[in-house]
Amino acid sequence: MVTIGDVARAAGVSRSTASYALSGKRAISAEVRQRVNDAVLRLGYTPNAGARALATSQTMVIGLLAQFLEDEFAPAMLEYMLGVSDTARELGYDTLLVTDADGASALRRITDSRMVDGLVLLNVAQDDVRLPVLRAAPQPGALVGLPGDCSGLDVFDLDFEEAGRMMVDHMHRLGHRELILVSQPEHVVERGGAYVWRLQDAALQQARLRGITLHAVFGESRQPAVGRSLNGLLDSYPDATGLLLNNEAAAAALPTVLHERGLTVPDDLSVIGRYSDGFARVFSLPYSSIESAPDRLGRMAVRQLVRRIESEAGRAEPYVVRFVAPELVDRKSTAAPRT
């Protein structure tokens, strides 16, 4: 392994001079700088990350805590992860991926051992057990997902309330008067997936405001339960003319269910989902949807995190809670209800 000592020797200077020549933190003559650079190239020198971390107390790594829970819709998580990882790299950071089932103790391990300069938490729950650990950590943290208590952290999330209202209003404008909202499985809500009831509560309230009926139910997360559950719903609410899906698995299962029942979208039923456009295209999800913007959220979180990491001023700045405005991507799956 080639160290900075080897470079210094090859360039005929001291280790400290070599270091300064490379970092530029002190004036070094052009000639010496050239000799050092040549030596670096000739020997193929790359600084040892551990040594540098020890000396500077900066690892240039951010921790990405992704929680994969039973009944959670995992594949969507990948989009957030890529947003985080790609943005981190653009800003000069690598990404340590942490998928431990026990997020709190994994978080403690990572922060206490100083493996990372900052953290991004995905899939944050209402009362997330990881948050006290994160607040106590010396590194700053950014969340994707809105918890009950945002203090001391930067938070980014889709505006699920507005999403719920948009779904209802869109249907209402078209003339629908009875809707069904299929949320994530009850499990997810119990565990504190706040976004589920944030959307649901707002949708219910908006329905009341508009004077229309909204049946809010929990869905399932995979076959065969998800198909059965959708059939059950359509049996239970035969007069409903619109379906709102805050549940990706349900959106994937719906085409077949409707086909089997001989129903056509949007003639017999109008449908709006909530997922990213990339997802819709890859999985052939044919319904208009509220864009969940996972890449944007991941990007925003990392940007803010790095700002805090890198400037001492950033550390002191007030914490932000920022919502991405939902946008409806039209895929022609809604229309006026059949009279």
Next chain:
Amino acid sequence: MVTIGDVARAAGVSRSTASYALSGKRAISAEVRQRVNDAVLRLGYTPNAGARALATSQTMVIGLLAQFLEDEFAPAMLEYMLGVSDTARELGYDTLLVTDADGASALRRITDSRMVDGLVLLNVAQDDVRLPVLRAAPQPGALVGLPGDCSGLDVFDLDFEEAGRMMVDHMHRLGHRELILVSQPEHVVERGGAYVWRLQDAALQQARLRGITLHAVFGESRQPAVGRSLNGLLDSYPDATGLLLNNEAAAAALPTVLHERGLTVPDDLSVIGRYSDGFARVFSLPYSSIESAPDRLGRMAVRQLVRRIESEAGRAEPYVVRFVAPELVDRKSTAAPRT
């Protein structure tokens, strides 16, 4: 920050004694060991990862290189990633996620700076530019995906040849005589996605052997192209009675295409895909499929990698190329062709 010096002082011993008490690499009296452990608990000591890496030249981190390419089916990658990350953690390692577009230079950066003890490469291409870098690196590497040259590396992959033969034979046994095989987009193959033509070539050969017709074509990776492409195929080969899908996006798009054409599976058409069971359940993919076993492959790769990292004997062991035998998961999407 609390260091081992603080622990030593609190326990009334030297730093070296504290270190030995914790590592157990030398005999330390029970009483002193107790005092050290108490101090650790009282002060909340966790070793600094950078310092330890510097001293031991072991980071307890493995690098995970995931390549997300245009037209590649990204969501399936998550299953591999989780298999790797979870297994790594079980064995005491953390995972550095690298998603750079330029995999080769990212790999060089990671290995040269000694950030990781070993590497897992996903989505390995026939003539992968990352492999020369990996072979030159001081850390061992394991691949998921079979390249042209496996020398110096441990390789794990699904037996795609056998998968191709199984698909054909299964259809042949049922009485089918004309099949269509939809592969990944041409892009993927051009870039060296060997698994595509490994399956395809084996399928073609087996079809010849059985004396049946197999139309092998490239598919698309997303809507609306993927739907159009499937429709075009069914138009072009009206006599085909069986469809083989080595393309997840095509499997997701097919139900709607068939519905629009008024075709029923398996009465009008028999279908076999190639994807994991977890995937099929979450995305309501209703076709029998060859299990791609992503979690198993990730797990195998990490296991072997850690074996090589941890034992000096492991380093010397001969390199392995191991194939997972394909298994057909029956979802009742195949039957004898309509006469």
Next chain:
DNA sequence: GACAATCGTCGAACCGGTTCGCAAATGTCA
């Protein structure tokens, strides 16, 4: 020509662990 300021470089210390060699304390046996 004396003195101060600036520039370029070096030596040494430090970051926080681990590990080697050694010595003091204790125990064993003749």
Next chain:
DNA sequence: TGACATTTGCGAACCGGTTCGACGATTGTC
């Protein structure tokens, strides 16, 4: 009681970087 082995803990060196203070050589100023 003395010789010797064993246990137990300590000091120092090292891993590979960064950074501070100092110092000699230039350059500038009056």
